Amino acid sequence: MENYFSENRDTFDLEQGYNKPILTAYIDNINISTSFNLTILEVNRMLIDALIALNATKSEVISYSLIRSRGIDILGSFIGPKDTRREFLSKKIKELERVINLALKLPRQHTLLLLRECILTTLRHIPRTIDPIGLENEYV
Numbered sequence: 001m002e003n004y005f006s007e008n009r010d011t012f013d014l015e016q017g018y019n020k021p022i023l024t025a026y027i028d029n030i031n032i033s034t035s036f037n038l039t040i041l042e043v044n045r046m047l048i049d050a051l052i053a054l055n056a057t058k059s060e061v062i063s064y065s066l067i068r069s070r071g072i073d074i075l076g077s078f079i080g081p082k083d084t085r086r087e088f089l090s091k092k093i094k095e096l097e098r099v100i101n102l103a104l105k106l107p108r109q110h111t112l113l114l115l116r117e118c119i120l121t122t123l124r125h126i127p128r129t130i131d132p133i134g135l136e137n138e139y140v
Contacts, residue, residue: 031059031072032059032061032062033062033063033064033072034061034062034063034064035063035064035065037063038061039061040054040056040059040060040061041056043059043061044056067079067080068080069081070084071084071085071088073088075129076122076126076129077125077126077130078130079131082133082135085130085131085134085135086134086135086138088130089126089130089135089138090138092122092126093138096119096122096123099114099118099119100115100119103115103119
């Protein structure tokens, strides 16, 4: 399994010479990115020797070309073209503004706890995982 976010996040020319599928998992949600045309059933057959069975309702196989054209929201971040990354980041910013405004209505200790344990983790996660090229104005 590749660590996409740290090693490959700035490129999606993976079909040129890159043949291995990328498997990303969070708890029981599985995404398989590949240049091959696979179905969940075929992936399940390939994983049977590893004693792994995918839940078809929580798993997805997506082609590299589709990721390049429309992108994919995955693991709390976004991979894809600049316009869709910008849209994702804009939505995240609005969502965090709404959450912060709601938190400010709570007692101070509750607000500080929410900021430290929830909001700051999101604020640290997104800049680490989303490709910033072309999104400079969104960060200001």
